[in-house]
Every structure is written in structure tokens, then in C-alpha cells.
Amino acid sequence: MIPSILTKAAASxxxxxxxxxxxxxxxxAPEAAEAVEYxxxxxxxxxxxxxxxxxxxFLVMWMAAxxxxxxxxxxxxxxxxxxxxxxxxxxxxAGLMFWVVGYNLMYDGVDGGFFGSFTPKSIPAxxxxxxxxxxxxxxxxFFQMVFCATTASIxxxxxxxxxxxxxxxxxxxxxxxxxYPITGSWQWGAGWLYEMGFSxxxxxxxxxxxxxxxxxxxALIIGARTxxxxxxxxVMPLPGSSMPLATLGTFIxxxxxxxxNGASQLALGTISDASAVAKIFMNxxxxxAAGVVAAMILCQIVYKKVDLTIALNGALAGLVSITAGPLxxxxxxAILIGAVGGAIVVFAVPLLDKLKIDDVVGAxxxxxxxxxxxxxxVPLSTEGTSFVTQLIGVVSIGAFAFVASGxxxxxxxxxxxxxxxxxxxxxxxxxxxxGVEAYPEFAGAGRA
Amino acid sequence: xKIVMAVIKPFKLEEVRDALTALGVHGLTVTEVKGYGRQKxxxxxxxxxxxxxxxxxxxxxEVAVPADxxxxxxxxxxxxxxxxxxxxxxxxxxxxEKAVRIRTGETDGDAL
Numbered sequence: 001m002i003p004s005i006l007t008k009a010a011a012s013x014x015x016x017x018x019x020x021x022x023x024x025x026x027x028x029a030p031e032a033a034e035a036v037e038y039x040x041x042x043x044x045x046x047x048x049x050x051x052x053x054x055x056x057x058f059l060v061m062w063m064a065a066x067x068x069x070x071x072x073x074x075x076x077x078x079x080x081x082x083x084x085x086x087x088x089x090x091x092x093x094a095g096l097m098f099w100v101v102g103y104n105l106m107y108d109g110v111d112g113g114f115f116g117s118f119t120p121k122s123i124p125a126x127x128x129x130x131x132x133x134x135x136x137x138x139x140x141x142f143f144q145m146v147f148c149a150t151t152a153s154i155x156x157x158x159x160x161x162x163x164x165x166x167x168x169x170x171x172x173x174x175x176x177x178x179x180y181p182i183t184g185s186w187q188w189g190a191g192w193l194y195e196m197g198f199s200x201x202x203x204x205x206x207x208x209x210x211x212x213x214x215x216x217x218x219a220l221i222i223g224a225r226t227x228x229x230x231x232x233x234x235v236m237p238l239p240g241s242s243m244p245l246a247t248l249g250t251f252i253x254x255x256x257x258x259x260x261n262g263a264s265q266l267a268l269g270t271i272s273d274a275s276a277v278a279k280i281f282m283n284x285x286x287x288x289a290a291g292v293v294a295a296m297i298l299c300q301i302v303y304k305k306v307d308l309t310i311a312l313n314g315a316l317a318g319l320v321s322i323t324a325g326p327l328x329x330x331x332x333x334a335i336l337i338g339a340v341g342g343a344i345v346v347f348a349v350p351l352l353d354k355l356k357i358d359d360v361v362g363a364x365x366x367x368x369x370x371x372x373x374x375x376x377x378v379p380l381s382t383e384g385t386s387f388v389t390q391l392i393g394v395v396s397i398g399a400f401a402f403v404a405s406g407x408x409x410x411x412x413x414x415x416x417x418x419x420x421x422x423x424x425x426x427x428x429x430x431x432x433x434x435g436v437e438a439y440p441e442f443a444g445a446g447r448a
Numbered sequence: 449x450k451i452v453m454a455v456i457k458p459f460k461l462e463e464v465r466d467a468l469t470a471l472g473v474h475g476l477t478v479t480e481v482k483g484y485g486r487q488k489x490x491x492x493x494x495x496x497x498x499x500x501x502x503x504x505x506x507x508x509x510e511v512a513v514p515a516d517x518x519x520x521x522x523x524x525x526x527x528x529x530x531x532x533x534x535x536x537x538x539x540x541x542x543x544x545e546k547a548v549r550i551r552t553g554e555t556d557g558d559a560l
Binding site: 235237 | 493496498499
């Protein structure tokens with residue numbers, strides 16, 4: 001066994017050396033390289049680009065687990081099964097919708113316009129693809145699909161603990177099949193915003209703010225949890241069931257973000273692409289770290305204690321902030337961008353409570369507000385961008401996502417209702433809507 | 449026979465158990481409880497909002513002892529559970545009419 005493994009490892013190392021040499025040849029001295037080497041290099045780029053999409057894609061897929069664990073930890077134990085069910089349900093619905101209509105609506109024939117075509121995504125047979133395609137079509141679909149699912153994951157946390165399951169899933173189907181692909185087409189589908197010069201590298205606005213706007217519209221129309229605000233305006237904290245789960249979820253999201261931002265380079269066929277992906281990893285990690293540290297320090301100053309959930313939100317806000325431009329900022333600028341993201345959380349969480357907007361996990365500060373911040377600071381480091389164009393992108397995408405989401409939420413409220421009954425809310429959604437309690441052996445599982 | 453019931457700080461349970469075992473007490477029932485006394489509650493903070501925790505977690509122990517052991521059991525529990533800080537708990541003694549060991553059918557003093 002051992003010798004054969006070693007032989008295999010040696011063979012693949014040799015293969016990598018050969019491939020790397022070919023790539024160097026293509027970059028450094030194309031005129032000297034032979035035709036055969038070009039062909040090999042083209043195949044190599046196809047293989048590495050596809051690999052980047054697939055690895056980045058499954059890392060972003062894993063963010064669905066991160067959201068599920070973060071939300072499971074932030075809701076009370078009587079609603080944990082429901083939160084898990086919503087998370088695996090929304091991920092699945094998003095995937096189906098992004099094949100049925102989402103992908104082509106976002107990418108097929110947008111041509112500077114406002115949306116693509118209402119058709120399912122088709123892919124060529126594996127042996128029909130050629131090096132000139134740049135990457136396997138299915139790897140591109142998979143990579144873009146998981147971004148779409150991330151947008152839906154953002155929504156479920158905000159409106160947790162009081163929203164009916166099936167109407168939520170209908171909303172997810174519209175969000176992932178229609179709303180997200182339309183705003184996405186404006187930029188990543190080479191639509192009108194792209195032509196105008198808007199820049200959003202990995203989706204601070206396209207993914208995170210769109211999810212945040214959809215969540216905000218939902219929170220406003222569905223209303224707060226019954227116990228959350230007293231008649232005399234006091235905020236009643238409803239502490240989550242498991243801080244270890246929330247922490248694990250945040251670490252999973254942080255890990256997934258290397259796929260989210262790193263693979264958004266969209267290419268790994270050259271040294272400059274490989275180096276760009278590596279720099280993105282570095283900036284992404286430092287922005288998240290700065291988000292945590294900024295949130296912890298501000299928490300200590302403002303509240304004299306460090307709230308773990310705010311520190312976790314700080315990591316995610318740092319990540320969202322750097323997502324619009326993870327490549328171009330210098331390391332100190334990336335740290336500053338992430339730190340401001342963390343600071344936004346500390347002040348926005350109580351502000352939302354003052355406005356009686358009940359956001360169970362803090363998705364609105366983390367994804368919407370930090371997403372706007374991250375998008376607006378892109379011109380500090382990315383050439384060819386302007387604050388005006390960035391603002392036009394933020395406002396137009398925000399307006400469309402908020403209004404369209406609001407309409408869908410409102411129609412669902414009229415048609416099916418969005419809230420569970422007060423009795424069901426008190427007993428917990430696990431008992432009456434799911435029928436499976438998260439912790440059936442705990443005596444207190446059914447308590448508030 | 450008496451039931452000696454005590455509400456104590458949770459981290460004092462092992463010391464109390466050791467003290468009672470040293471006296472020759474061979475059985476003890478423990479319940480996790482919440483409550484308040486002079487200590488009242490305290491405030492915690494979650495996501496920027498303060499809230500009162502009115503009921504603090506405590507351990508309630510119940511031990512059935514023959515009459516001649518009551519005084520020393522009380523003393524043992526009090527000594528073992530005392531920190532001198534507020535919230536050390538209380539001891540209650542209530543009469544016990546009858547005791548039965550289920551396995552053998554022994555009663556009263558033989559059942560303890």
C-alpha cells in the first residue's frame with residue numbers, strides 16, 4: 001500500500017511541475033513556446049479554472065451549513081428543528097430554481113440590459129467542451145448556484161421563530177429564481193450596471209445586500225416576535241439556545257468565504273491568477289479578523305462586557321465588507337474595511353431594536369449594512385470605479401430587491417398568512433409545524 | 449425520622465456529599481432548581497439589551513435521616529455549603545412519617 005501511494009504522489013507531483021512549467025512558458029515567453037505547449041497550457045488553464053470553480057463552489061455550499069448552525073444556535077431551543085429544516089429546504093429550493101430559470105435569467109443574453117432569458121440552464125456533453133471555453137459549463141453553474149443559495153440563507157435568520165414554513169419557501173423560490181437573478185444580471189450578467197462601470201467583485205451588494213434587503217422587507221411585514229418588545233417599548237432579549245453552535249456556524253462561514261471571495265477571481269490558469277486568489281485569501285481573512293477585534297473592543301467600551309454573538313457578527317460583517325473588493329485593497333486597507341464592518345454591527349444591532357425591527361441573528365447589520373459599506377469603499381483601491389457609480393448600483397439594486405421582496409411578502413401575507421398563530425409561537429415551531437423537537441430529552445425543550 | 453432539605457450553591461454539591469457520607473448518611477437525592485432569596489437576581493446583556501435574571505440556578509438536596517442524626521446533618525451541610533457570601537442557601541427540616549426500601553420491603557430506620 002504505502003509504496004504505491006508514494007509512487008502516485010510522486011507521479012502527480014511530477015505532473016504538476018510539468019503543468020506549472022507550461023503555464024510559466026505561456027506567460028513569460030509566448031513567442032518562444034511551441035504549438036504543442038500552447039495546447040497543453042490551454043487544457044491546463046481549463047482544468048485549473050474548473051477546479052477553482054468546483055473547490056470554491058463546495059466551500060460556498062458548506063456556508064449553508066454555517067448559516068444553519070449559526071441560526072440554530074441563535075434561536076431558542078423550541079425553534080431549532082424548524083430553523084434547520086428551513087435551511088436545508090431553502091438550499092435545495094435555491095438549487096432547483098437556479099437551474100429552472102435563475103442561471104439563464106442572470107447570464108443568458110443580458111447584453112447591457114435588465115434581465116436574461118426565462119429558460120433552464122443546459123450544459124454541453126463533457127467531451128464536447130474545449131480548452132477555449134475556459135472552464136466546464138457545469139462548474140460555472142454550480143459555483144453561481146451556491147451564491148444564489150447564500151442570498152436565501154441570509155433571509156431565514158432574520159425572520160426566524162415566527163414565520164410559517166411553506167410561505168417562506170415560496171418566497172425563497174421567487175427570490176432565487178427571479179429577484180436575485182435579475183439584480184445579478186445587471187452586473188455579473190454584463191447588464192446595464194456593468195456597462196456603467198459598477199464594481200462588486202464577489203457580491204457585497206449582489207448577494208449580501210440583496211439578501212439583507214429581502215430580510216428587512218420580511219421583518220417589516222411579518223413583524224417582531226411576540227415577546228420581543230414590551231408595550232412600553234422595552235427590548236426583551238430572547239437569548240439563543242447554543243453559543244457553541246453559533247460559533248461553529250460562524251467559523252464554517254468564515255471557511256466558506258475563502259471559496260466565496262477567492263474563487264470569484266474566476267480563473268486559476270496563470271501565475272497572476274493564482275497569486276490574486278492567494279492575496280484574496282489573505283485580505284479576506286484579515287478583514288474578518290479585524291471585524292472581530294473591532295466588535296470586541298467596542299463591545300467592551302460600550303457595554304463593559306463582550307457579547308459573543310456580537311463578536312461572531314463582527315467576523316461576518318468584516319467578511320461581507322471585504323467581499324466587494326477583496327483583491328485590490330492593500331493589507332492595511334483591507335483590515336480597516338473589515339474593522340469598520342465590525343463596528344457597524346455594534347451600533348446597528350441596538351439601533352434596529354430601537355426601531356422595533358426584530359432581526360434574530362443580526363443579518364441586516366451584517367449583510368445589508370456591511371454590504372453597502374463594502375461596496376461604497378471599492379473606489380479607494382479599484383481603478384476605474386467611482387463613488388457615484390457605486391452608489392447608483394447600491395441604490396438601484398437595493399430598491400429593486402426591497403420593493404420586489406416586499407411585494408412578494410405582502411402577497412403571501414394576504415394569500416396564506418406569514419405568521420404562525422400566537423399559541424404556536426409560544427409552544428415553539430418545532431412542536432406544531434415540524435413535529436420533531438431538536439432536543440426531545442431536555443425537560444425544558446418546550447419552554448420559552 | 450426527618451427529611452433534611454437544603455438549597456445550596458451548585459458548585460458546593462460534592463463537598464456537601466462528602467460531609468454527609470462522613471456522617472454515615474447513605475442516600476441523597478439531588479434536583480437542579482432555580483429560585484431567589486436575599487441574593488435576588490442579577491442583570492445580563494444580550495445583543496445590546498439588558499435583562500434581569502430573577503431566578504438563579506441552585507441545587508436542592510433531600511436526605512432522609514434518623515432523628516439522632518438530624519442535628520449533625522444540618523451542621524455538616526451548613527459547614528460544607530458555606531462560602532460566607534450572599535446566596536449560600538437555606539436548610540429546611542420536615543417530619544418524615546414512613547420510609548420503605550422497595551427491593552426488600554424494609555421500613556423506617558432499616559430502610560434509610
